[in-house]
Amino acid sequence: MNRAPLLPVVCLVSLLSTGAALGTPVTTPSRIQNTQSTPLGRSHFEQAASWGLTEQEWTHFKQIQAGPRGFWSPNLDPLTALGVEAETDQERQRYAELQVTLEAKRAKRELAYQNAYTAAWAKLFPGLLPIQGMASPPSASSLVEPRRAMFVEEHCSACTAEAQRLQSSDTAFDIYLVGSQGEDERVRSWARQADIDPAKVQRRQITLNHDRGRWFSLGAPGPLPATFQQANGQWQRLD
Structure with missing residues (x-):
């Protein structure tokens, strides 16, 4: 999945506003004519x-x-x-x-x-596992290789088993803890009990993330764990 961390599941929202709604002064026809005849500014050229x-x-x-x-x-x-x-x-x-x-x-x-x-x-x-969202940069590897996004929850033996399976296959993937409430230690605690390799987290082959509503935004039914991968701009469930 191309991805920096599911930063890629992203919802794009187009906000439309009008000059009238914002109280923008009405432009006179002569002003419009002058604007249209103005050469392309240097900032546009740059x-x-x-x-x-x-x-x-x-x-x-x-x-x-x-x-x-x-x-x-x-x-x-x-x-x-x-x-x-x-x-x-x-x-x-x-x-x-x-x-x-x-x-x-x-x-x-x-x-x-x-x-x-x-x-x-x-x-x-x-000695501290990095959690995504702590001003960390996007993973450059996500530009050239697809990454999987795995949604997990606490007290879920199936989630632990699937994370270990992906880890043993040497797959690059991003873990999202659903219900973490933005608490970093909960994510780290889950990673420790799931025996996630700290070295792979350090080099970002595996990333640890707060879900922050991403699972809900996908609208995917069924219990966790759930694994997705991006294809042609769309997120597809793999399990």
Whole structure:
């Protein structure tokens, strides 16, 4: 599952507001005309360049997000938006290559920082298992390999057995303790009784997380444990 910790289950909410509702002053026609004739600002140019795009492509991206695509996918990045709405195979290929190149650079930077973070945690808190949500960075490995998300609860022998099975298979996965009430020690206590390898937690092959309503947001029936993996942008139950 691609994932940093289920940070990936995410609910995207589009908040729509109008200028009138916010009390925004009415713009005069002459003001609108002046705004439309103003050249693209340098800040827009810099944003376009950071994605490897031209000013014209950035403008096109803004137009795309102002239309139906902006409602269907409100938080889409420029390269994906332009690629999805491309009219030719050549355009699609260009945006795909730009995105792959950019994400490879991002993965390299995030992996370097993740290694530094892991080393810092081991140095400063050698005997303490890290719990996700404590200002920890996203796992760079989630960019290149799918991760599983396993929801568990306390006093659940089946949960312990499934966690041990996944751990013994050397699978990368994220554990979410349902009902932890945001108490780190409850998560650590569950991990200890489940015999989760601290070394794997330190290097983030396994992560420990508070559920924080994610299990409820999935609307999945049935008892715990429950294991999910992301495929094509959707979370699918594996058990």
